[in-house]
Amino acid sequence: MAVSGFEGFEKRLELHFSGHDSLGLRRLRCDALAQVLDAVQCTVVSAVGNRYFDAYILSESSLFVYPYKMVLKTCGTTQLLRSVPCLLRHTAELGLRLRACRYSRGSFIFPRAQPFPHTSFAEEALYLEERLPPSLAFRKACVLPSSSSHSWHVYSASAADDDDRLAAGSWSTFTVEVCMTELDRSLARRFFRKKGDERSGDAVGADMTDLTEIGSINPRTLVCGFAFDPCGYSMNGLDRDSYSTIHVTPEEGHSYASFECTGRWAGGRAEVLDSLRKAIGVFRPGAVSVSFCMAPNVDENQVRSAVGDALEPLGLSCRSQAVEEFPGAGIVTYQTFTPRRE
Secondary structure: OOOOOOOOOOEEEEEEEEOOOOOHHHHOOHHHHHHHHHHHOOOEEEEEEOOOOEEEEEOOEEEEEOOOEEEEEEOOOOOHHHHHHHHHHHHHHOOOEEEEEEEEEOOOOOHHHOOOOOOOHHHHHHHHHHHOOOOOOEEEEEEEOOOOOOOEEEEEEEOOOOOHHHHHOHHHEEEEEEEEEOOOHHHHHHHEOOOOOOOOHHHHHHHHHHHHOHHHOOOOOEEEEEEOOOEOEEEEEEEOOEEEEEEEEOOOOOOEEEEEEEEEOOOOHHHHHHHHHHHHHHHOOOEEEEEEEEOOOOOHHHHHHHHHHHHHHHOEEEEEEEEEEEOOOEEEEEEEEEEOOO
């Protein structure tokens, strides 16, 4: 817990592996996952899975485990990057080889409250540099600037810029990360528990999902929502091999919500943009940032234009945009939006 309030902005770590077992990372034992999360200082509060991946709601955000991909996202003062050494030990026991790593985050609301190695982006990048295997030769750390104080930080390391993931076709997918601050007060109140409500976090979370219409963002999604005490909400959504997730810190003065999803740009852009628009509409924020990580063969100008067009009906205008290419990890775009000035 930060001195002035809870840190909503998440730290996000995505790891890709190679191996010969069809289950791969999904073979990690419960005690192994517990050790990884203990290093981060968080725990599992709810879990669900399908034929493609497992999704965990954590005491601070979410964890997604595919056979050869893991996404760990945590908020507050968790020490996310401390998961790396422990995780690499357990994956080596399974015969898995790390092929790529991407770490991303926004600008912390309470940066002075963050513990090592998250005291600065330079420290975070150095921590990863010293702990990732030398086989990840393509490395880059970059801060994508904005017109506000909310910059986007990305560290990427890959075994090659044309590795097995290209042949496997995983470049056909993208990840969008949305950060929202200054949430509409009346909407933010829906993420507070009622006094005296002693039901489980899953039960109250299901009510919050229905009340806020989060479940309608993508009607095909299996939604697993969880409500914290006295306030706060997390959701993981499963739609075949794609996931979505929402996390809400509704306290006035430092309110924050995030939305993240994966999908395919080719043939599915209209659906993705519709989900993006609906998710932001749930919170009516005063400031929004949108980051896309996509394949190197996708037209980033088309993506940025489409995002701007999708948010315009919500009364939001693009205030800044940046783009950066990361060897072996694709292209990252970053845009910030605020309400249009009349």
